[in-house]
Amino acid sequence: MTTPAAVRQANLDQRNQRIRDAFYKRFTNVPRAQRPEREQVVAQLADEYFLSEKTVEKVLVGYR
16 A cells, blocks of 8 residues: 555656656757747646746756
Protein backbone atom coordinates (compact mmCIF):
# COMPACT_ATOMS: atom_id res chain seq x y z
CA MET A 1 0.00 0.00 0.00
CA THR A 2 1.36 3.39 -0.93
CA THR A 3 1.20 6.45 1.23
CA PRO A 4 -0.71 9.55 0.16
CA ALA A 5 2.59 11.44 -0.08
CA ALA A 6 4.00 8.84 -2.46
CA VAL A 7 0.88 9.05 -4.63
CA ARG A 8 1.12 12.86 -4.75
CA GLN A 9 4.78 12.67 -5.71
CA ALA A 10 4.05 10.13 -8.44
CA ASN A 11 1.29 12.35 -9.83
CA LEU A 12 3.61 15.37 -9.73
CA ASP A 13 6.34 13.44 -11.54
CA GLN A 14 3.87 12.35 -14.23
CA ARG A 15 2.64 15.93 -14.71
CA ASN A 16 6.19 17.24 -14.97
CA GLN A 17 7.06 14.60 -17.55
CA ARG A 18 4.00 15.53 -19.62
CA ILE A 19 5.10 19.18 -19.52
CA ARG A 20 8.65 18.26 -20.62
CA ASP A 21 7.30 16.08 -23.43
CA ALA A 22 5.00 18.87 -24.65
CA PHE A 23 7.88 21.35 -24.58
CA TYR A 24 10.07 18.97 -26.57
CA LYS A 25 7.32 18.51 -29.14
CA ARG A 26 6.56 22.24 -29.49
CA PHE A 27 10.02 23.79 -29.20
CA THR A 28 12.97 21.41 -29.26
CA ASN A 29 11.80 19.03 -31.97
CA VAL A 30 10.79 21.77 -34.46
CA PRO A 31 12.88 23.03 -37.38
CA ARG A 32 14.62 26.31 -36.63
CA ALA A 33 12.66 28.22 -39.27
CA GLN A 34 9.32 27.23 -37.69
CA ARG A 35 10.40 27.43 -34.06
CA PRO A 36 8.38 29.86 -31.92
CA GLU A 37 9.94 31.90 -29.13
CA ARG A 38 10.71 29.93 -25.96
CA GLU A 39 8.73 32.40 -23.85
CA GLN A 40 5.68 31.86 -26.06
CA VAL A 41 5.85 28.08 -25.63
CA VAL A 42 6.30 28.43 -21.86
CA ALA A 43 3.28 30.76 -21.69
CA GLN A 44 1.17 28.29 -23.69
CA LEU A 45 2.15 25.42 -21.40
CA ALA A 46 1.44 27.53 -18.32
CA ASP A 47 -2.06 28.28 -19.60
CA GLU A 48 -2.66 24.68 -20.61
CA TYR A 49 -1.62 23.24 -17.24
CA PHE A 50 -2.98 26.13 -15.12
CA LEU A 51 0.46 26.92 -13.71
CA SER A 52 2.57 30.04 -13.52
CA GLU A 53 5.28 30.57 -16.10
CA LYS A 54 7.86 30.44 -13.31
CA THR A 55 6.66 26.97 -12.28
CA VAL A 56 6.82 25.71 -15.87
CA GLU A 57 10.37 27.09 -16.19
CA LYS A 58 11.36 25.25 -13.00
CA VAL A 59 9.92 22.01 -14.36
CA LEU A 60 11.82 22.42 -17.62
CA VAL A 61 15.09 23.21 -15.87
CA GLY A 62 14.63 20.36 -13.40
CA TYR A 63 14.16 22.08 -10.07
CA ARG A 64 11.69 20.74 -7.55
